Amino acid sequence: MVCPYCKKRIPRKSAYCLHCGAPLSAPAGADAPPVRACILCGRPLPEGGVSDLCDACLRGETPGGVPPEPELLPDFDESPPGDAPKSRRKPPRWLLPVLLVILLAAGGLLFFLLRPGAEAPREQAGAQTDAERYAVTCAQEMVRAQAYDPASVHFYQQGLSVDEEAGVYTVSQRFDRNTASGETLTESYTAKLTLSDGLDGYSPLMLEVGGGVLYDNRE
Secondary structure, three states, rough: OOOOOOOOOOOOOEEEOOOOOOOOOOOOOOOOOOOEEEEOOOOOOOOOOOOOOEEEEEEHOOHOOOOOOOOOOOOOOOOOOOOOOOOOOOOOOHHHHHHHHHHHHHHHHHHHHOOOOOOOOOOOOOOOOOOHHHHHHHHHHHHHOOOOOOOHHOOEEEOOEEEEEEEEEEEEEEEEOOOOOOOEEEEEEEEEEEEEOOOEEEEEEEEEEEEEEEEEOOO
């Protein structure tokens, strides 16, 4: 409908104009009857009439070409009838514990592989011949024999070097060990030794650990 005072659109059966605030019907309990107006043009309607349109609007002569007022729609979106909202499928309850166990297992394995002091494989990359591999084994025995806790000694495969000159083998390698205070240290050693002809024994000549010479039997 149209406000008869400001000529602006307002919802049907409004008691007051939303724009100018003019009362459109008499308040409850008032003696004066409510003022009825044409819902299109706002012209006063005669008392006792049953139509909400004036005679001019009924003849199609609406002033200003005001089109018929559409039905007011709700402010919220309504789903079409019979079109129920689609519910999202919830993941099963057991999925979260399984994923948590997998992540914990993967983290534990990664920590085990990358932990300090992880022992390298017995096959040493820097030793090519049987004599060189035996020299590495003997050099590692020399290091363990001087360690505070031999069981805590673990050798790294990377950085291993083995040289032989005039029957004297020089082995260098990085390793981890525990001290008397329980601290884990990563150091490098250099060992010089000679091997027996049958590779069934060796003679330690010199052992240097962390830049300090522990003994030197060549003098």
